[in-house]
Amino acid sequence: MLQLASRGHFFSALRHSRIAQLAAPCFSNRLLLSTAATERAPLPLIKELRARTSAPLNKCVKALQEAEGDLEQAAIILRKMGVASAHKKAGRGAFEGAVAMAHTDDAVALVELNSETDFVARNEVFQQLAKGVAHNALELGVGQAVSATGEVRAVDMDALNVASLALAPEPTTIGEAIGVAMSQLGENIVLRRAQCLRLRGSGVVGAYVHNAYSPGVGQTGAAVAIASHAADTAMLRTLAHQIAMHIVAAAPSALSKESIEPAKLKAELDLLTEQARDEGKPAEIIEKVVAGRMNKFYQDNALLEQPFVVDDSAGPIKKVLQAAAKKVGAPVEIIGFLRFHTGEPV
Numbered sequence: 001m002l003q004l005a006s007r008g009h010f011f012s013a014l015r016h017s018r019i020a021q022l023a024a025p026c027f028s029n030r031l032l033l034s035t036a037a038t039e040r041a042p043l044p045l046i047k048e049l050r051a052r053t054s055a056p057l058n059k060c061v062k063a064l065q066e067a068e069g070d071l072e073q074a075a076i077i078l079r080k081m082g083v084a085s086a087h088k089k090a091g092r093g094a095f096e097g098a099v100a101m102a103h104t105d106d107a108v109a110l111v112e113l114n115s116e117t118d119f120v121a122r123n124e125v126f127q128q129l130a131k132g133v134a135h136n137a138l139e140l141g142v143g144q145a146v147s148a149t150g151e152v153r154a155v156d157m158d159a160l161n162v163a164s165l166a167l168a169p170e171p172t173t174i175g176e177a178i179g180v181a182m183s184q185l186g187e188n189i190v191l192r193r194a195q196c197l198r199l200r201g202s203g204v205v206g207a208y209v210h211n212a213y214s215p216g217v218g219q220t221g222a223a224v225a226i227a228s229h230a231a232d233t234a235m236l237r238t239l240a241h242q243i244a245m246h247i248v249a250a251a252p253s254a255l256s257k258e259s260i261e262p263a264k265l266k267a268e269l270d271l272l273t274e275q276a277r278d279e280g281k282p283a284e285i286i287e288k289v290v291a292g293r294m295n296k297f298y299q300d301n302a303l304l305e306q307p308f309v310v311d312d313s314a315g316p317i318k319k320v321l322q323a324a325a326k327k328v329g330a331p332v333e334i335i336g337f338l339r340f341h342t343g344e345p346v
Contacts, residue, residue, distance in 0.1 A: 042069065049074055055184065075170065078180065097121050097189075099221040099340040100130035101207055102138040108207045108223035109138035109155070110340045111194040116187040121342075126189070127217045128167065129181050133174055133191060134216065135166035141196020152336045155194035193346060197338045203227040206240025210248045222247035224337040230328035239324055239332075242310045243317065247339050252303035255334060260301055268297050303337060 042064075049060045049071060055078045067073035097114035098121045113130045115121050137155045140163065144153050161175040168177060174191065182189050199205050205225045212218035222244045226236055254260040272290045281289055298305040304318040314320050317334075325332040 045069060045071055045074075049078070055180075059183075078183075095343045097192075097342050098127065098130050098213060098217050099209065099219065099342055100127075100134040100217045101209055101221045101223070102131070102134035102216065103205060103207050103223070104138070104142070106200075106203075106205060107138060107142050107196060107198040108205050108225075108338065109134055109141050109194065109196040110221045110223060110338050111137050111155075112192040112340050112342060114190040114192050114343070115185070120185045120187045120189075122213055123185060124214075125181055125184055127214050129165075129177055129189075130217050132165045132167040132177070133160070133194070136160060136163045136174060137194040137196060139163075139166070141194075142198060144196070152195055152197050152338055155196055157191070157194065160194055161191065193340070195338055195340075197223050197225050197336050199225040199227065199335070201227060202229045203335075204233055204236045204240050206237060206242075206244045208241060208244035208248055210245075220248050220339070220341045222337065222339045225335050226332060227335045228325075228328065228330050228332045230330040230332065232328045235324070235328060236332070239320075243320075243334070243337075246306070246309045246317070247303065247337055249309045250303075250306045251339060251341070252306060252337070253301045255302065255337065256304050257298050257302045260298075264301075268294070272297075303334065 045064055046057065046060050049055070049064060050057065055063070059078060060074070063074040063077040064071075066077055095114060096116060096118045097112065100111050100113065102109050111130065111134045113126070113133060115126060120126050137160060140159055141153055141155050144155075162173050165172050165174050165177045172180075178189050178191060197205065203226050205223060207221070207223040209216060209218040210220040210222075224240055224243045224247060226240050226243075228236055230236060253264075269290065272293050273286060276286045276289045276293075295305075299307065299316075304321075305316050307316055308314040308320050311320075314323065321332045321334065
C-alpha cells in the first residue's frame with residue numbers, strides 16, 4: 001500500500017511538474033506583455049479608464065499612451081476611437097434591437113435603438129444606452145410646443161444626437177455614446193426614431209413594454225394619454241395601463257375611423273369594391289356589402305373600434321371609455337397613443 005501510494009504521489013508530482021513546464025512560457029509571455037503595457041501606461045490608470053469606459057484593455061493602453069497619461073484626454077480619445085470604428089460598421093444592417101421608454105406623470109417618450117442581433121440587445125451596455133436616449137427624448141419632447149390638450153410629436157433626431165446622454169457616468173453626446181457602444185459590442189447600432197406623447201390639462205398617461213429585457217426596455221412599447229377631469233386618477237391610471245397593453249397586442253394604426261390615412265382608406269374601399277364585383281354581387285347592393293366589410297377594416301386599424309383584448313366582454317374601446325366615464329362621473333377621452341415594435345416598417 002505504501003509503495004502504491006508512493007507511486008501515486010510520484011505520478012501526481014510528475015504530472016504537475018510537466019504542466020508547470022508547459023505553462024511557464026505562457027505565464028512568462030503574459031508577464032512580459034503586462035510589464036510592457038504598464039511601463040507605457042500605469043496599471044492604476046488603465047484600471048480606472050476601463051472602469052469608466054468599459055473599453056478593451058489594449059484600447060485603454062493605446063489611449064493612455066496617446067494622451068500621455070491624461071485620464072480625461074484618454075477617455076475622449078476612446079470616444080473618438082468608438083466613432084471611428086462606428087464608421088466601419090455603419091454600412092451593416094441593423095434590424096434587431098429594442099424599444100425603450102421614459103415617462104413622467106403627463107408625458108411618455110419611446111425610442112427605437114437598433115442593433116444587428118438580439119444578442120446585443122440583451123446586453124446591459126446596450127440597454128443602459130437605450131434608457132438614457134429615452135430620457136433625452138422625453139426631455140426634448142416635453143420642451144416642444146403642443147396643442148391645448150396634447151399630442152404625439154416626433155422628436156428632433158438631429159437635436160437628440162447632439163444631446164448630452166442622460167444617465168451617463170460622464171458627459172458625452174448620444175452620437176458619441178452610440179459610437180463607443182459600437183466599438184464595445186462589435187455591431188452596428190442605429191438610433192432609428194423617437195416620439196413623445198404629452199398630456200396637457202387633467203388626465204393620465206399609461207405605458208407598457210412587452211417582452212422586456214429590463215425595466216422600460218423590450219421588443220414592443222406602447223403609451224396612451226387619457227384626458228379627464230375625474231378625481232379618481234387611480235382608476236384612470238389602471239385603465240390607461242390596460243389600454244397600453246391592448247395597443248401592444250392589437251397594433252392599431254389610428255385613433256378613430258376618421259383619423260385613418262385617406263390613401264389607406266381609399267385603397268381598402270377600392271379593393272373591397274373590386275372583390276364584390278368579382279363575386280358577381282348586384283350593383284345596387286355592392287355599396288352595402290362593402291360598408292359591412294369595412295367594419296372589419298376599422299376594427300383592425302382604429303383603436304376606438306377595436307374589441308378590448310384585456311376583457312372580451314367589454315366590447316370595443318369606445319364603449320370601455322363610456323363605461324369608465326360613468327364610473328368616475330366625468331368624460332374619459334383618449335387624445336393620443338404611441339406604439340413602437342422593433343424592426344417594424346415605418
